[in-house]
Amino acid sequence: MIEEKEYEHWDQVIRPESPVFSLKLREVWEYRDLLVLLVKRDVISFYKQTVLGPLWFFIQPLIMTLIYMLIFGTIAGIGTDGLPKALFYMTGIISWNYFSECLLKTSTIFKDNAHIMGKVYFPRLVMPLSIITGNLVRFGVQFVLLAAVILYFVILTDYEYHITPYLLLLPALVLLMALLSLGLGLIITSITTKYRDLAYLVTFGVQLLMYATPVIYPLSATPESIRPFIAYNPLTPIVEGMRLAILGKGELELFSLLSSVGFTVIVLFFGMIIFNKAEKSFSDSI
């Protein structure tokens, strides 16, 4: 019997410990259909049984833009880098929406999906990836809206729009935003399996973070005294970069962009490690 044991070939071994850092990307790839279906589920269930349907994707950023124009643009009189207010705010809003939606949703994946994850195994990373992809669809739709508004300004007003080479930066910036929110989300969701406090902190923390990021004001309009603090925010070069890429106006230094990339890499790395550790036994503690 002992001899037989040595020749036995096993396809899979489940051990008590797994490597500290393993992405299991091959496994995630095997489950790519699940990822697509989860994205589809989220998109469809968002507007099922609503009268306006997918129009809801447009309504929220439109109304937000109008309100920002009124409050920050007109009442508070904050400058917009010489850009038309509507375009300035809308670019900021849809970029920020993408980041905050990704972060908020990924930071609760263990809690939201406990009923699924407690019953079936699949590579856990599929869940956060589906959130990021799903929101990308939403971002894409809203981007079309932004393009339409730009077109409206070009045709009906004397706004001159120039496509700049910075537009090529757009995919990279979106990716950076996705990875940063993924990394932060993984860290938060892993910690919240033990400490629920953080979940409450995140919801309003994200709101506060928006004010520390040049979403409703341009970086160029910040006073010298607080400017360094805002410039250190890793989200600042991303949001400013988005405006630079789409509207051709924004402050983007190579150094701050690179440090933002560096920050993202570190966060993502830690996120993966802590997520790997948490997913092993989260169903015991949640």
Place this chain on the structure above:
Amino acid sequence: MSKAIKVEHLSKIYQLGQIGTGTFSQDLHRWYSRMRGKEDPFLIIGEKNDRAQKGSNIVYSLKDINFEINQGQAVGIIGKNGAGKSTLLKILSRVTRQSQGNIYLKGRIASLLEVGTGFHPELSGRENIFLNGAILGMRKTEIKRKLDEIIDFSGVERYIDTPVKRYSSGMYVRLAFAVAAHLDSEILIVDEVLAVGDFEFQKKCLGKMGDVSRQEGRTVLFVSHNMGAISQLCTSMLLLEQGELALQTDDVRKAINRYLSDTSEEIKTSWENPGKQFESPYFLPLRLKVASASLQNGERNSFSNEFPVRVTIDFEVKKWDPSLEICFWLYNDDGQLVFTSTNSDTSPGEWPEIKTGENSLAMDIPARFLNEGSYILSLSSSLTMKEWLIHPEKSTVSVRFSIKGGLSDSPTWYERRDGILAPVLTWKKA
């Protein structure tokens, strides 16, 4: 024969004292008190923080489990509540991780700890088949290929493009099981999912699972409290007792008998609710009792078959609901379900009146109807077609009695007969 699963020295440990208290501030507080050498302020009440007894706050949910399972076997896993069945399944299906030991597997493993995991109420039946299939590890092309078969098996073809939130619970379960039954994995893990759906469908599921192991040569692990289903389906058994593997055998009956004799010792001829167990506004069981006019056998729970067995159910109703159904399930010592009976088996005019407050219902199991042997009678109740109040598979409201002697007045028949029942029928000239 080639092996499908090998488990070596598997243990799962829970540390009672060291689970996070839930919030960060409390953990900080705990850490600070410990630093000053004080008692942990958040220790669970009733748990002694005794330093002399080191290691007492470690609980083994599973302890040093070793077994091998051959390919194509259908293995039943049985044990009392808390014996570690679910933990074992959870570890095997990788939902949680073991503390010690390794598991070796051959082939894909699919687990069904629940039917319909990940079903989304807003999506249609068809969309949910794809989603659920993908969660269970199927590729899209695979599901597409089997779609017709799945829909056909579920029997909900007409509603396949309706959102599942409009499904009846029965349809929901049918669809969910249909997806799971068509998984193509080499190893299938199933946990009590058969406790749902109507009888017909349960039979269909059992048949399907039997096919899976017998004809397709796949390995099935099956946890259930339903000994009838286990004995029908399984070719091998694992019996767990308090986290340890008490018995692994191919003799299915032997394992079932050991399990039943172990559990039924605690069950007496009467059951009294110790507190508010199974409390609901519609039905709160107070007492369940079996009695017989015969007590000549000396043993208190052994009845002569000459007399009927009287079953008395006392219960309290706070909120009256016309659909309240009270039911008992009678099992023999093989774990086979002998029959079930409910308060609504007759025409509505004859139903016993149930009012708010305390009620007492009684019925007789006829004399000379059951066979000699011991029986377990479990109570269940439900709001018909709406919800279970006490699920029959999970009911611990049970009493036990045995029938001994008094089988007939015939000079040639006085001991146990083959067959499940032993009714005395009167033969006449036609």
